Amino acid sequence: MGMSRERGYHHGDLRAALITASFELLAESGLRRFSVAAVARRLGVSSAAPYRHFPDRDRLLSAVSAAAARDLRSAILTAADAAGPDPSSRLASVADAYFRYVVSTGAGLHVIYAAELYTVPDDARRVETRALMETVLDLAFAADAPSYQQAVALVEAIIAAAHGYTSLYAEGFFNRGSSSVDAIAMRAVEAARALIRAQTGR
Amino acid sequence: MGMSRERGYHHGDLRAALITASFELLAESGLRRFSVAAVARRLGVSSAAPYRHFPDRDRLLSAVSAAAARDLRSAILTAADAAGPDPSSRLASVADAYFRYVVSTGAGLHVIYAAELYTVPDDARRVETRALMETVLDLAFAADAPSYQQAVALVEAIIAAAHGYTSLYAEGFFNRGSSSVDAIAMRAVEAARALIRAQTGR
DNA sequence: TTATCAAGTGAGAGACCTCTTACATCGAGT
DNA sequence: ACTCGATGTAAGAGGTCTCTCACTTGATAA
DSSP states (O other): OOOOOOOSOOOOOOOHHHHHHHHHHHHTTTGGOHHHHHHHHTTTOOOTTTGGTSSSSHHHHHHHHHHHHHHHHHHHHHHHHOOOSHHHHHHHHHHHHHHHHHHHSSSSSSHHHHHHGGOOOOOOHOOOOOHHHHHHHHHHHHTTTTSSSHHHHHHHHHHHHHHHHHHHHTTTTTTTTSSHHHHHHHHHHHHHHHHHHHOHHH | OOOOOOSSOOOOOOOHHHHHHHHHHHHHGGGOOOOOHHHHHHHHHHHGGGGGTTTSSSHHHHHHHHHHHHHHHHHHHHHHHHHSSSSHHHHHHHHHHHHHHHHHSSSHHHHHHHHHHHHHOOOHHHHHHHHHHHHHHHHHHHTTOOSSHHHHHHHHHHHHHHHHHHHHHTTTTTOOOOOOOOHHHHHHHHHHHHHHHHOOOO
């Protein structure tokens, strides 16, 4: 089988396609404009079709959230490896990976941890978000975080900074001056480094 | 005159009331759920009434954005004065003021600098946002920012961190453990201090 | 071959939103 | 006293969204 270009009555793998198309929609229009109907339109299926695979809008978003957590985690692992052996650099690279991932997909913390999704239970999502946090925590432990509590605090600080830069970038806050993705990513990493130094004494 | 409790046919000062009610709605439900109709309902006026004062939804939001910028600026000035004479402390207090203001009003950068509002021209809003940025920049200059560019970068870093903490808090990211407003506000300030140290050498 | 059933479709109910239009009310100035 | 303009209302057109329902299609397994 496999998906043919000209699809017939059946799609082939609509479930996966819905998630992928949801990412595109999020990247283009943000969470505010996200709708099941728009995703269906984008895929050229009827607006009822998605409901064969997800019982409601929040469950679709929840699946997107789980996929985002998984992909972000793998982006973070890749970035850490690219950052070399120094534990501080590896931890700081989380900011780089986060910023770039969210800028390109539109699916950041506001999607992954969206408060409105806490009402729908979704084990897959819980597993993925937990794995994501643990991955980042591991990087913090490796970078000499003095205690569990401080590791958590450090991770939260780095993520807050990265998310802040991402939001500001998305809202066009940096419009004048050095506003390239690379430039802002670098500044997010530098902020992360400053936070790491402040808490681990380097 | 003055607004009577039992209002008659006319409201008294609907324009101002719309802005106030918009803040309440934002604080309760966020930007995603914001609607002109809901604001009108909250005030007990017809859903057409707001359009006597604002030509469309975006212009109402724009006025809210301007009011938020003005109020936030005054909150920042108050916080800076409360922080005492030390310039670094005064600058770091921006993070505290930002976090507390947005948590209580729901109107943060995502409202004040909302990308979707850039299409509607609004001089009042432009003036207020500019004044806000200049106020914070002044605090950065006072704290030994080495150059204009670095002052801007430092301010952006502090705001990014504060906004990140605010978003994470709003999404319930801090649910377990020390999640009180005061505790998170303190951590936002400490992040700001770390960023200031990193860029000014204290 | 044929029955079955997962996964499509079209139509639409019901909700809500933005914004318009024609009309009602009332305070202020002459 | 009267009128007039600013500010309210009721009604509704036209849009989008979520989700449901009865029906259709076609891949698969007996």
